[in-house]
Amino acid sequence: MANQFRKNNLSVKFAVVVFVSLLLMAIDANTSWLSGVRNVLSVGLRPIQTLASMPSVLGGNVSEFLTAEPDVKIAYENLRNEYFKLKSETLLLRTLQEENAGLRALLDATERLEEKVTLAELMQVNLDRDKHRVSVGRGINSGVYVGQAVIDDQGVIGQVTEVMPLSSVIVLITDPSHALPVQVERNGLRTIVRGTGSLSTLVVPYLNQNSDIKKGDILLSSGLGGRFPNGYPVAEVSDVRIIEDQAYMEVSAQPVAKLDRSNHVLLLSREKTASVSDKERDSDASSSLIELESVDDGETDEQ
Amino acid sequence: MNSKSRSPRRIYFLFAFTCFVAFTLMLVQVPDWLASFWPDWMALILVYWALYTPSRVGPITGFVVGTMLEVLFAKTFGVLSLGMAALAFMVNLSHLQLRVTSRWQQVFLVVLFVAIFKLVNLWLEGMVDGAKITASDWYSLLGNFLIWPFVNIALDELRRAFRIR
Structure with a gap:
């Protein structure tokens, strides 16, 4: 008897949960009403994300630590060269930008949006x-x-x-x-x-x-x-x-x-x-x- | 009522802890070759608790856990929670049979339940997001198959250490 009751009880619980899930699905798929709930929960679950990202982050750190000094020097040289190259290109870009703005003004076009x-x-x-x-x-x-x-x-x-x-x-x-x-x-x-x-x-x-x-x-x-x-x-x-x-x-x-x-x-x-x-x-x-x-x-x- | 008084609040702590571990395992980045075989950790953990403590872990717990997964994986609310609730419900209903079967039979049944969970889940996801079910969605069942005995043993030990029945 008691077992029978428990089983019925379980089915009722399950039915309620299914109903609620379907309701949530319909709401969340079509509206953004539940984003508040999601936001609150996501802050609470943040430690899990941080913990889960640990292995990859640690792996990165270890390989960084183990990189030989000559390699780092070469990488540094490359980055510096690239930096100077980009820097000089930026100088040119600024003049082009001004020129472009001038031309656009002549054409009566709207200014390009900056991001x-x-x-x-x-x-x-x-x-x-x-x-x-x-x-x-x-x-x-x-x-x-x-x-x-x-x-x-x-x-x-x-x-x-x-x-x-x-x-x-x-x-x-x-x-x-x-x-x-x-x-x-x-x-x-x-x-x-x-x-x-x-x-x-x-x-x-x-x-x-x-x-x-x-x-x-x-x-x-x-x-x-x-x-x-x-x-x-x-x-x-x-x-x-x-x-x-x-x-x-x-x-x-x-x-x-x-x-x-x-x-x-x-x-x-x-x-x-x-x-x-x-x-x-x-x-x-x-x-x-x-x-x-x-x-x-x-x-x-x-x- | 009697069974409730036997295992005190420790079970909630232990359940939360294992869920935490499962969430982390599900989120962690694994190599590509392993990724498609990576087990559905949370489903296995839920099966275990629904199997051995059916009076405490059931559809409602499954629903809550599923909702948390939906937040973690940025999925539509209700999809995973319905699947998880169904999984817990199925295991709860058949927990007596599942407990007494041999280890081998148990593995097959557990994987079958998880497969049903995945089917419900993928089906609902297809309805909501229009995602298609592909063959690689099912590879994780092999991972579940291989890992379930170890999950079972590890959690048995843990449960014994915390004296939860």
Whole structure:
């Protein structure tokens, strides 16, 4: 009798839990009402993340400690050379920037938005078996927001999808559910690249058979959609295949960013520099659209 | 009621501790070749406690643990918690049979339960995020199969040391 009662009791408990879970699922999938709960819990669970990242961090430290001095010297030399090279390029860049601003003023185009950059360190934890989502140690406390573009020193890495008080989650451009608008550097052809699930391949779908794209083309983020600022390298076309009886070409590309190797990433925020008013900030998506159109026209004229 | 008075508050401490260890093991970065075979640690730990202390660890505990996992892995709320609750429920229902079977049979049954948990979980995830179920999702069952006997023995020892029945 008592056993029977316990079993019924268990079933009731289970039924209630299933109901609550389904309710939570429906709420969390469609709204952001539960983000507060998630935030509070995530702060409480932070020690676990720190502990779990320990082995990787320690491994890094040990290999750093064991690096021979000559190697460090060579690395130092390389870094110094690179630093001076970049420094001199920056000098040139500043003049170009001014010139560009002047030309834009002449054309009556809006100023290019400047991005504020935040450096973030990846947390060495494993969120996903296929590693298409990574966690970084910056969150609401550093002003991270959902939709922020993430790059490394080579190119675009992905975007922020989830922000918690002390950390946030980035989805990589290689995630099968991720796509971003790009344009071909050589001729301004606009298209999108989509992730495939493999860290080394992206696909460029929906390109007509007569599209001008070839192996070795660099794809830059186009700025359409307003998520990713324009002009950052995304991928290099690695294979173009034309199959006679299909509507579209099969184009694959290789990401230029070091998706699985970088330990630090840069978060770009669309904070406006003081000179541009709030009104213009609101229209930044449309302005980048216009800007692209004009670039495109110029290119076609040349041809 | 009698069984509750036998093992005092120590069990909560021990359960929380093993959960903490399991969370850490699940989050830790492992080499690529090992990653797909990496066991579902939390599921195994939950199976153990639901099997040997069914009066304390059941669907509601599973739900709470699942919610914590969802926060840690930034998944949609409700997906893992439903799976974990179902796992604890199944084990609770059949804990008498599971306890008396041989080690071998027990391993197969535990892996079967964890497989059902994974199926529920992947199915719900597919509904919410549109994720597809791939073959590599199931490789971890082999890891579970290999690691369960050791988890069982280690936790038995721990339970004995803390005198929890």
